[in-house]
Amino acid sequence: MAKSKNDPKKSDKKKEKLFLIDGNGLAYRAFYAVVPIHTSSGVPINALAGFVNMVLRLLKTQKPTHVAVAFDKGIPTERVNPYQDYNAQRVEMPEDLALQLPMIQDFVRALGVPVFRVPGHEADDCIGTLARKGAEAGMDVLILSGDLDLLQLVSPQIKVLTTRRGISDMVIYDEKEVKRRFNLKPGQLADLRALAGDSSDNITGVPGIGEVTAKKLLAQHGRLEDLLKNLSALPAKWRNPLTEHREEAVEFKTRASIRTDLELAVHWDKCAFGGIPV
Known part of the structure; x- marks a missing residue:
């Protein structure tokens, strides 16, 4: 007797889920959301603490099959060169935050998660490219960021998880939620x-x-x-x-506009997430 199309024994393999973390955006959010904390030797660690808290909590709740983190790599030259006033209003990264970025990157490496950086591009462009590639590979993509600019990447396969207040009040933006908030696609x-x-x-x-x-x-x-x-x-x-x-x-x-076409070599097997190390 032929099996029904809805026979659970013939169900497809669970769809893969790619969790993309905007390293710089999340570090900034954590830095300003968490009250100043210092080690006994006076080293600031509030951004690190907030970053670790958010990432570990969301890895447990979202249960991704693949994870990657993107960080800025130098001045975004492809945008700066044509437009000399680009980012003229932005202030320098606070020194206390800059001191914590290497520690945040060490934490990411300890998780066994690959870091992507492209010279002359912001983390946004890496995220955009990784999200497109992940969606094209058939994965559901969830982007974690404190930056609403990334909402332009939302599609049927791509969602953005961002903070509203602090580091625990969060909202997931899909196409419907973007439309509700902005009345635009x-x-x-x-x-x-x-x-x-x-x-x-x-x-x-x-x-x-x-x-x-x-x-x-x-x-x-x-x-x-x-x-x-x-x-x-x-x-x-x-x-x-x-x-x-x-x-x-x-x-x-x-x-x-966030770039989605950077020359970025991606090997999804290296992004496979085996769980939080113990």
Whole structure:
């Protein structure tokens, strides 16, 4: 007798789950969320403590089959060179946090988790590339970060887990949750930043186009490129500034967009996670 298609004995192997950790983003979040803690010799360890707490807790609850961590590697030259004011508003990393990054990286290595860094690129671009590759390999991908910029990567196979307050109040963003919060699709969030601005990356946006207007325009036209093709259909109060600042808007979108196409050699067997060492 032939077995039913729904026969549990014929069920497929459990789908693999890739857990991607934004090392820099999570370190910053932990540093500012956890009260200052020092060793007996005066070494700050609050970011380390928060990072370890979050990662261990989530490894236990999320039960990934594969794990990888990405860190920044130098100045993001591919964005800085064309746009000299990129990140001009960003302040230097606090010294107490910089002192803890090597310890955080030691912790990651002790877990047996591979670290990815690409010279001239931020951790975001590594995460974006790893997420795309993981989804293409058929894995469900969960990104852990304190940076909402990564929400633009959300797709049917990619979700983002981020903190709301502290290091324990967290929310998972899927496509539905991104839509609920921003009333836009994930793929439109870089367009939103290009139009409305983002001071953290020195993206000034288009004068006269605030967040509310930007969302309205994107809801009607989809992407920035489509909006710019239909300027004649807009009222003068929006058409004029968009016409005058057209090139800047396109540049701003480039800055706001996370790369997903870095030359990154990935061997998923090396990312396989065998559990927390004891």
